[in-house]
Amino acid sequence: MPLSMLFGMLAVMLILSAFFSGSETSLMTLNRYRLKHLVKLKHKGAIKAQALLQRPDRLLGLILLGNNFVNNFASSIATVIAIKLYADEESSIAIAAAILTIVMLICSEVTPKTLAALKPELLAFPAAWIYTPLLKIFYPIVWFVNLFVNLLLKIVRVDVKKNHQHTLNKDELKTIISEAETLMSHRYQKMLMSILDLETATVEDIMTPRNEIVGIDLETSLESIIEHIKHSPHTRLPVYKKSIDRVVGFLHLRKVLLLLNMDDFDKQTIISLLVKPSFIPESTPVHAQMMRFKDEKIRIGLVVDEYGDVQGLVTMDDLLQEIVGELITEDVTARKQSDGSYLVDANITIRELNRVMQWSLPTEGPKTLNGLIIEFMETIPDAGISIKLHDYPLEIIKRDEHAVKLVRFLPQK
Template identity: 75%
Template sequence: MLILSAFFAGSETSLMSLNRYRLRHQVKLKNPGAIKTHKLLQRPDRLIGLILLCNNFVNTFAASITTVLAIRLFPQDESSIAIGAGILTIVMLVFSEVSPKTLAAIKPELLAFPAAWIYEPLLKIFYPVVWFVNLFVNLLLRIVGVDVNKNSPDSLNSDELKSIITEAESLMPPRYQKMLLGILDLESATVEDIMTPRNEIVGIDLEDPLEEIIGQIKASPHTQLAVYKKSIDRIIGFLHLRKVLVEVNHAHFDKQSIINLVSKPVFIPESTPVHTQMLSFKNEKTRIGLVVDEYGDVQGLVTLDDLLQEIVGELITDEATPAQLQSDGSYLVDAGITIRELNRLTQWSLPTEGPKTLNGLIIEIVETIPEPGTSIDLHGYYLEVIKRNKNAVKLVKFLPKP
C-alpha cells in the first residue's frame, strides 16, 4: 500500500508539473507515452479525480491494516493504535509523499509517461465513480464562479510570453532574444513612438536656389528626400535619389524636373500601430510616409527601416547608439532618443505613456528646460544634464545604479 501510495502521489505531481509546451513537442515527435499523457491532461478534473480516488483508497487501506496489526500485536495496550498511526504517518510522509513528489517535481517526465499507460485503463474501469465524484465537484466549483470546461491553462498573454523569452537567455543569442521581444512589443507601439520628429526631417525646399538644391541632392546620405515649399506642411512628395541623380547633371535640369520625379506623399495618423503600418507599407508598396496629428499637421516622418529597426534594434543601422555605456557603469545619452529605444537598449522601465522622447520626459518632470549640471530623479533613474540649447536638452548622463 505504501508503494502504491508513493506511485499515485508522485505521478500526480509529475503529471501536473509537466511542461505543456515540451509535452506538445513530444506529441509531435510521436512519443507514445506523451500522446497518452496529453490525452489524459485534456480533462484534468477526471485525471485528478481518478488519482485521488486511488490514493485515498490505498492510504485508508494502509491505515486499516496498521490498526488491525496494532490491535493483534498489542491487544492489552490501548495506546498501540495511536502509536501505530503515528509511525504510519511518519513513514507515509517520508516514503509515500515527500520523496516521490520531490522526485516527480524535479523529473516529471520520468514518472508521468509510464503512469499514463496505467491511468488510461484505470480511468475506463473506474469511470462511473470518477464521473459521479466530478459531477458534484464541478457543481461546487460553478457555485463559486469557476467553469472547468472553459479552463485553458496552456494560454499565455503577451507579458507572460515576454517573461519566458527574457528568462531563456541560455537557449538563444541575446540579439535573437531582443528581436523576439521587439516583435511582441509591436502591438503596443505606434508610429508616433518611433517617427523622426518634424524638426529633424531632411528635405528639399523648392524655394531654395537650384545650385543649393543640387548640392543637397549630391551630398544627401538618405535614399529619399521630402520635397516641399517653405514648410513641410506644404509637401509635394518624396524624391528618390536613384531617379534624380541620373538627371541632375543635365543642362535642362531644373526645379520642374524635380517635381516631375517626386512620388505622391503618404500620410499616416500618429496613433497607427506599428504592425498595422508595416502591412500598409507592404500593400501600398511604399517605404516612407509623413506622420500627421488629428489636425492634419505634420508631426514627423517614418520609414520601413524605422519599423524594422523597432524589431531588430541596432542590427540594421551603422549609426552610433544614442546611449553609450561608460566604463564606470553610467550612460551618456542623447536626449532626443525615444523612451522606447532607451528602454530597449538599457533594459530599463521608464514610462512610455506620456512624452515619447527623453527630452520630453525630463521637461515634463522639471517643468522647464534645465540648465547643464542639473541633477534629476527620473522615475528612480538619476541623471545629470550635460548639454542643452535654447529649446531642448541635448545630452544627459545617467548615473550608475547603486
C-alpha cells in the first residue's frame, strides 16, 4: 500500500477521532433546560439528542467504541508508515508513537473538545443524526459492553435507568436566577428569589410587631377616636378595649369617614361598622395565608401565639410585599450615607434586611434586627457601642429603655 494512501487513511482516522471526542463533550455539556425548550419548539436535532441522552450509558458506549477503534487503527497505520520510512524498526515505532500522541492530543482531543464545550449545539445536533442510526447498527455490541458496565455500576448501587440530572433543588434554582443578570432586571431577580423563599416564610417573619400596631381604643374619648380616624395613614384599623388582646373587630375607615359629621355619631356607630377579626397562628406559612385571604375575601388579620396572645398584625399588602418588595413600596428602613454606611431602623425584619442589602443574616432565631442584636449581646446595648454581628460591623446609634431603635452598618473592608 503506497504511503500516500496510508497518510490519507491516517488523516481520516484523526478526523473521525476528533468527531467522536468533540461530539461526546458537546452532547454531555448541552444545557438540558435549553434542550427541553428546543424540543418543545420541534427542533429535530434537539429531539434526537434528547432521545440519545435518555440512556447515556448506551450513547457513551457507542462513542467510546468508535473512538477506541479509530485511535487503535490510527496507531497501527502510524506503525506501518514508520516501518516503511525508517529501517530501524524499534526506534521508528517509538518516534511514530510520540508524534502520533502529540498530533492526536492537539487535533483530536483538546481542540475539538474545547470547541464542543464552548459551542455544544454546533456539534451535538449534527452528531445526534449520525449516532441515532449507528446505535441501531451496533446495538448488539453496545448492549454486550453495557451489560458488564451496568453490572459493575450496580455493585456501587448506581442505576443507569434512573437519570436524575435534570432535577434542580431550590438552592440551585436560586443560583440560576442570580446569574441571569443579562436576561432580567435586578428587581425581577429579587421578586423570583422572594417567591422561592415563600415556602419557608411564616406570617411571624413578616408581621407588624405588637408594639407597632396602630388601632382604636374604645376606652378613650370619642373626640380622640375621631381625631385618630381623620389622621390615620391606614385604611383598616383594629378596634379594641384597653389592650390589643381584647380586640373587638376591624374598622374600614372608608365606611366611617362619611359618618363622622353626623350629630348622632358615637362609639356604638363605630361598633356597628366593625368586621369580625381574623386570627392567624404565628407559624402559618405565608403562601397558605395568601390563599386564606383570597378564599375568605379578607385583607387583614391578627397573629397570635400558642396561648392566644396577639403578637402582631399582617395584611394582604404585607404578603404581597414579601414577593414584590420595593416594587410597591419605597424602602426607608435602610438609608445609605455619604461615607458608604447604612442607617437602619432596628425594627426591620431580618428577612427584609437580607433582601434589601443582599446579606445572609440568620433567620432561624429572632425575627427583627433589634432581636438579633439583643440575642447576640445578651443585653440591650447602649448608644455608641460597636459590634460585629455575624461578620457585619455596626454601631448602635439610638435606643430606649426596651429596645435598640437605630443602628449604623459600617462599610465592610
